[in-house]
Amino acid sequence: MKLQKNSILVIIVLCQFLxxxxxxxxxxxMAHLIDSFSLNLAAVGHLTSAVQFGFISGTLVFALLTLADxxxxxxxxxxxxxxxxxxxLGVIHSQNTFFTLFFFRFATGFFLAGIYPVGMKIAADYFKEGLGKSLGFLVGALVVGTALPHLLNSLMTDLPWRAVIIVTSxxxxxxxLFIYILVPDGPHRTPGKKPDFSAWFxxxxxxxxxxxxxxxxxHMWELYAFWAFVPLMIAGYFDTQGLAAGNISILSFIIIGLGGVSxxxxxxxxxxxxxxxxxxVALFSSCCCCLLYPLFFSQTSGxxxxxxxxxxxxxxIADSPLFSTLVAHNAPGEIKGTALTIVNCIGFSITIVSIQTVTWxxxxxxxxxxxxILALGPIAGLYALRFRETFSVSG
Known part of the structure; x- marks a missing residue:
């Protein structure tokens, strides 16, 4: 069954989301994990970093072996x-400790390296023109997928917290399965012949x-630290103001999930x-948000x-697919998937530093x-873009 390109994009977006x-x-x-396994508050940062560290390790292996090419x-x-x-699924085991939870989250992150950048590689193999638009929808799916557990946790209050883990798996x-059955290799794919260890350089x-x-x-210095600490931002604000926070899971889902639209x-x-x-423009706007946070935190209006x-x-998050588009357009065709994976590997390494810095x-x-402190990343990113004024990619 041969599908039209628009149908292919819908499937890739859906599968990226899932x-x-x-x-x-x-x-x-996370609140249930802390209660069930007697963890401390620092576990929020450490277990989030475990996924990031696993993803970094995965992208390193995938890139060195050029698996996606x-x-x-x-x-x-x-x-x-x-x-x-x-x-x-390992997270639901009743005898978990912090260290086993860290391992399971690490391993999950490792194999996410074969989902997120590889999904972008698949899109790049189908959409040479208009790649920015295609990756916009694709990264939007990542954002909503990332936010989904917050929504599930809120909707499944009558079920054990382990149901959220089972559903996401x-x-x-x-x-x-959908990708494997419905999306064959794209027309613009240039297969790699063997591991290319020089690709990194x-x-x-x-x-x-x-x-x-x-x-x-x-951009990555700011992004995942913001996502990881959104629930704490909300709880901290309402605690400081002496107000009722409402449903933090729903608010977190809205704040993170709407990024998919942008x-x-x-x-x-x-x-x-x-x-x-x-x-x-998007990176400059988020930089301003970092710097203006104290002003809005002091407001009495929730x-x-x-x-x-x-x-x-x-x-x-609005600039994420745009940077991936620029990376894909400026990478050699035969190692495009590896180039995307390399950039993801380094970018997510940076997220660990920012998350652990905020945790500390x-x-x-x-x-x-x-x-x-999250403004440091956007400032550096803006400088990199401003310094190189001559290149531009449309669409």
Missing amino acids: GTSLWFAGNGV RYSPSKVFFVSACLGAAFN VLSVTGG RVFKDRDFRSAAFGYFG CAVGGILSGKLGTKRTAF ALFIAFLIFWGLVV LLPLVNPAYLYM
Whole structure:
């Protein structure tokens, strides 16, 4: 059965959404994990970092072995979705300790390396033109998938918290099956012949590639730390103001999940305004949110504070597919999948540093000023984009 390209895109987007629901499955039930396994508050940062560290390790292995270029990306996606789901299920074991939970989240992150960047590789193999728009929808699916466990945790209050973990694992396997059955190798795929260990150095020789990659690295310093600590931002604000926070899981889902809409909108706008320009505006806007956080944290209006976090959630992710587009367009065709994986590997390494930095500062810094440190990444990313003014990719 041969599907039209638009149908292929819908399937890839859906499967990316289903597979990446594994990412924050632990965060969605973090309060239950802390209670059930007698963990301390620092576990929020450590278990989130475990997924990131696993993802980094996975991308390192995938990139060194050039798996997404040597083998069918759809098969790599399917196997990774199934193995990621299996390790995700390990969290529900009643005899878990912090160390076993860390391992299971690490292993889940390892196989997410075969879902997220490989999904982008599949899209790049189908959509040489209009890649920015396609990746906008694809990363939007990642965002909603990332936020989904918060929604499930809120909706499944009458069920044991382990049901959230089981559901996300089932969704991941389903996504892998759909990709394997319905999405063959794309027409623009250039298969790699053997492991290319020089790819790590070769891709960064191109100045345009370096500029796009460094902009992405600055964006990543902020992104996952913001996502990881959104529930604490909400709880901290309402505790400080002496107000009732309401349903933090629902609010977290809205703040993170609406970013999926901004990814799609950003991808569409990039076709008119240019990919680099659109990414610059989004990164600048999220940088402003980091710096203005103390102002909104001091407001007595809970609605205004939540509206501010929603806006931050929209702009903090809008540039992600645009940077991936710039990276893909400026990478050699035969190692495009590896180049995307390399950039993801370095970017997610940066997220561990930012998450652990915020975790370390939690008891030391006034919560009104804590998250201003996230502005360091966007500032560096803006400099990288501004420094390289000549390149631009439309669509």
